[in-house]
Amino acid sequence: MPAKEVIVVLLPRIFALVSSAEDLSLLPAFAELGVRGFQVRDKAASTRELVALTSAVRSRVGVFDACVVVDDRLDVALAAGADGVHLGASDLPVEAARRIADTASPGLMIGATCRDRAAVVAAQETGADYAGFGPVFATTSKSGLPDPLGVEAVSAAAGVLPLIAIGGLSASRAAEVRAAGAHGVAVIGGLWRQPDPLQAAKELVEAAG
Numbered sequence: 001m002p003a004k005e006v007i008v009v010l011l012p013r014i015f016a017l018v019s020s021a022e023d024l025s026l027l028p029a030f031a032e033l034g035v036r037g038f039q040v041r042d043k044a045a046s047t048r049e050l051v052a053l054t055s056a057v058r059s060r061v062g063v064f065d066a067c068v069v070v071d072d073r074l075d076v077a078l079a080a081g082a083d084g085v086h087l088g089a090s091d092l093p094v095e096a097a098r099r100i101a102d103t104a105s106p107g108l109m110i111g112a113t114c115r116d117r118a119a120v121v122a123a124q125e126t127g128a129d130y131a132g133f134g135p136v137f138a139t140t141s142k143s144g145l146p147d148p149l150g151v152e153a154v155s156a157a158a159g160v161l162p163l164i165a166i167g168g169l170s171a172s173r174a175a176e177v178r179a180a181g182a183h184g185v186a187v188i189g190g191l192w193r194q195p196d197p198l199q200a201a202k203e204l205v206e207a208a209g
Ligand SMILES: Cc1ncc(COP(=O)(O)OP(=O)(O)O)c(N)n1
Pocket: 015, 039, 041, 071, 072, 086, 087, 088, 089, 091, 111, 112, 113, 131, 132, 133, 134, 142, 164, 165, 166, 186
């Protein structure tokens, strides 16, 4: 496993969450603008479709040395040669994923969803490299989430693992959470549902990059 300092250097400031519903032809332009993290997240895809989508994302952004993480599925991350996996409360436990990754793909980055500082500490102890922390703001991209945590929760949880803030992030809010101690941000609507996604990417990079 790389040392935590190495992870901090490798961990992108911005993760664009990508499903097969998005326009993948925009990915190289995003990467060129400085979005160097891509998370494959597609709840409707079959396992084979997820492997194919992850490979398609890799082939579009690999030349930019961008990082590709797969949401939920360590098996898909390993099969498609991704750089990491992001795990939530109903996924493979971080500890188990770390054990498997240490044999199958040493150095694989593991992210864990956390909603408070105690969860970040627990994630670190079980082998996570970063915490996806949210929802910081209200979001329409996912239902069933707890109330927004707010920027104060980011400050309170900072300093254990690198935090990737998620939930309702835009360029102006990215600057706010970075100032509160987040390493970076993960975004769906703030990029894909904007009238000009390339302009949104540029503004996100200026704010968080
Ligand atoms: C960076 C980041 N943080 C949190 C999440 C949420 O992951 P999870 O809890 O697994 O929920 P789903 O995304 O699977 O609905 C994330 N994907 N990325």
